[in-house]
Amino acid sequence: MAITHPxxxxxxxxxxxxxxxxxxxxxxxxxxxxxVVAVKGVSYEVAPRELFAIVGPNGAGKTSNFNLVSGVYQxxxxxxxVLGHDVTTMKPHEIARTxxxxxxxxxxxxxxLTVVDNLMLGRQQHLHYGAGAAMLRTRRVQQxxxxxxxxxxxIVDFLDIQSHRDALVGMLPYGVQKRVELGRALAMxxxxxxxxxxxxxxxLEETEDMARFILDIRDELGVTIIMVEHxxxxxxxxxxxxxxxxxxxxxxxxxxxxxxxxxAVIRAYLGGTDMAxxxxxx
Amino acid sequence: xxTRPRMIRSxxxxxxxxxxxxxxxxxxxLLVFAFAAPLWMxxxxxxxxxxxxxxxxxxxxxxxxxGYAGQLSLGHAFFLAVGAYTAAVISGPSTQTTFGLxxxxxxxxxxxxxxxxxxxxxxxxxxxxxxxxxxxAIVTLGLVLVGDHVLRTWTGLTGGVGFGRQAxxxxxxxxxxxxxxxILGVDVARSALLYWxxxxxxxxxxxxxxxxxRSRTGRAFQAVRDRDVAAEIMGIDLTRTKLIAxxxxxxxxxxxxxxxxxxxxxxxxxxxxxxxSFLFIAMILIxxxxxxxxxxxxxxVIAILPDIAGPLGSVLTPVFETLTFxxxxxxxxxxxxxxxxxxxxxxxxxxxxxEPRGLIGLWVRVRNYWKAFPFSY
Numbered sequence: 001m002a003i004t005h006p007x008x009x010x011x012x013x014x015x016x017x018x019x020x021x022x023x024x025x026x027x028x029x030x031x032x033x034x035x036v037v038a039v040k041g042v043s044y045e046v047a048p049r050e051l052f053a054i055v056g057p058n059g060a061g062k063t064s065n066f067n068l069v070s071g072v073y074q075x076x077x078x079x080x081x082v083l084g085h086d087v088t089t090m091k092p093h094e095i096a097r098t099x100x101x102x103x104x105x106x107x108x109x110x111x112x113l114t115v116v117d118n119l120m121l122g123r124q125q126h127l128h129y130g131a132g133a134a135m136l137r138t139r140r141v142q143q144x145x146x147x148x149x150x151x152x153x154x155i156v157d158f159l160d161i162q163s164h165r166d167a168l169v170g171m172l173p174y175g176v177q178k179r180v181e182l183g184r185a186l187a188m189x190x191x192x193x194x195x196x197x198x199x200x201x202x203x204l205e206e207t208e209d210m211a212r213f214i215l216d217i218r219d220e221l222g223v224t225i226i227m228v229e230h231x232x233x234x235x236x237x238x239x240x241x242x243x244x245x246x247x248x249x250x251x252x253x254x255x256x257x258x259x260x261x262x263x264a265v266i267r268a269y270l271g272g273t274d275m276a277x278x279x280x281x282x
Numbered sequence: 283x284x285t286r287p288r289m290i291r292s293x294x295x296x297x298x299x300x301x302x303x304x305x306x307x308x309x310x311x312l313l314v315f316a317f318a319a320p321l322w323m324x325x326x327x328x329x330x331x332x333x334x335x336x337x338x339x340x341x342x343x344x345x346x347x348x349g350y351a352g353q354l355s356l357g358h359a360f361f362l363a364v365g366a367y368t369a370a371v372i373s374g375p376s377t378q379t380t381f382g383l384x385x386x387x388x389x390x391x392x393x394x395x396x397x398x399x400x401x402x403x404x405x406x407x408x409x410x411x412x413x414x415x416x417x418x419a420i421v422t423l424g425l426v427l428v429g430d431h432v433l434r435t436w437t438g439l440t441g442g443v444g445f446g447r448q449a450x451x452x453x454x455x456x457x458x459x460x461x462x463x464x465i466l467g468v469d470v471a472r473s474a475l476l477y478w479x480x481x482x483x484x485x486x487x488x489x490x491x492x493x494x495x496r497s498r499t500g501r502a503f504q505a506v507r508d509r510d511v512a513a514e515i516m517g518i519d520l521t522r523t524k525l526i527a528x529x530x531x532x533x534x535x536x537x538x539x540x541x542x543x544x545x546x547x548x549x550x551x552x553x554x555x556x557x558x559s560f561l562f563i564a565m566i567l568i569x570x571x572x573x574x575x576x577x578x579x580x581x582x583v584i585a586i587l588p589d590i591a592g593p594l595g596s597v598l599t600p601v602f603e604t605l606t607f608x609x610x611x612x613x614x615x616x617x618x619x620x621x622x623x624x625x626x627x628x629x630x631x632x633x634x635x636x637e638p639r640g641l642i643g644l645w646v647r648v649r650n651y652w653k654a655f656p657f658s659y
Contacts, residue, residue, distance in 0.1 A: 070515055071514075072511060072515075091514070093514045093515075093517050093518055093519050096515055097517050108509050108515075109512070110505055110509060111508065112508055113501070121513075121516050122516060124502065124518055127498040129497075131499045131530065134494050134497030134498060134500070135491075136490070137493040141497065142294065145297060145497070146293045146294055146297075149293040149296075150293065
């Protein structure tokens, strides 16, 4: 008998049918800051319900890619389609409303607010009342607040952070903050979730917990996930496909077992130019 | 279950404004005390308290835009002026020097003051969506200077510098709130009716503000303040959120401006200057940034400062007279007003250095100390 996760009931729209075709289509995307080209003609597609990983050495353009998908940056050239929308020139909050959520490499939580308030901020686009109604605290506002608080509580339970519920986020340990940030993204009820180094700086136990959360989110909720991560063990275990970037360019895009043995990837990571190439340049 | 009747069992209870019976009792005592004030207070103190009530509304307004939404505004005095003069024009009669509509019903001109100022805030708001931090502060500073200049030159509105125009005339449904003498046979202070009306307005506006800050909009304010990139990723429209913050804040300022002047005989065109803006910044700094109770506390402290400065001066005078290096016959070198300015500067510095969370932070510390007593934490 299949066990329904309470989270599936709390976040119904994550399981809605996605538009046909890939969830993300990056077509020849370039991002340049004056002379520095951070992303150079990158093209890739992410299929529905896929756990897609982006890896690469420091400065390869992984986070820049996230910023392009979520609208923090707009591509200098090329186009970006997410969930059937052309997001090339859309603003971050507009992209967020199409069903895209993300976490950040260096935690970007609202430190002066409690865990619950941070998660409630994730519910922002699911609360539809205006400022006037808010001031009068109408019945509709109260009902909306309670209903969304219940969703938040389901996420709190899922991430096992009940004891931190009313704590100010700035006071929490790093590992818990990482979880809260995942929770905040989850509260948005996304169809596409971008995770920027979800296990950076975590010990083995915390990493294993986080891996379990990520798999649950994908398997139970059916959320498509793109993950940037340096922990190769985690990436190779979890990811369906891996995109490898180096100096803003795609050097490999395949299943983990193939990517692991790709000479270009090994060269990018170990810096080893092989002898044949050295001979050639001489 | 019945063994713990005070346990919070629903989200609705957890979100309530008054969560515990203890708080309800203390709030009740505070309200009784506030409403009874005219029965025992001197006219002078009540007059200051009347200003205090207006300050509370203005401080809450400034705290919404600067404390919650993080948009530092030095332009608060401008919106107070908009409110004050809207009220004065609606309530005042047309004379040879100034124009007016002659509708002295407070239920007309007080909301109108809020609406006009709110509209002004809505028009100025877009500036805030393009600037942040000190740049925004400088632009809003310009707003006060422009406003000050307009008020000095537009004599049809203000009656001109040195003359002024009649302050808004508070009449509630035909009852003149500035009447003197005993009410229902009870001897009360002179501006008692005005005080009670103001108190009700303050309570209503406080509840509205408390509702706002614990809502979707209030959380968006704080998200924009703390991390605007993350806020956008949450689907928060920065422009819209800042615009709402400026509009609501300015509406509060407008109502405060009308309340501040309705207790006076005349409005003087020069009183809405930069100093008034700073006074409100001092209130929220002393009371507590991003705290509605803090705004109230800060506003009251600033309001009664003149009443503290007087007695303090008379205490300090004999001290100075005993000091030999000081000319004995000179007495205390500062007058009451100078002492007040000095006090308020000293308070500002003390709070910013020692307790940046303001009076509310101080209160939290004291409360936590007694909660844990006799242990230190």
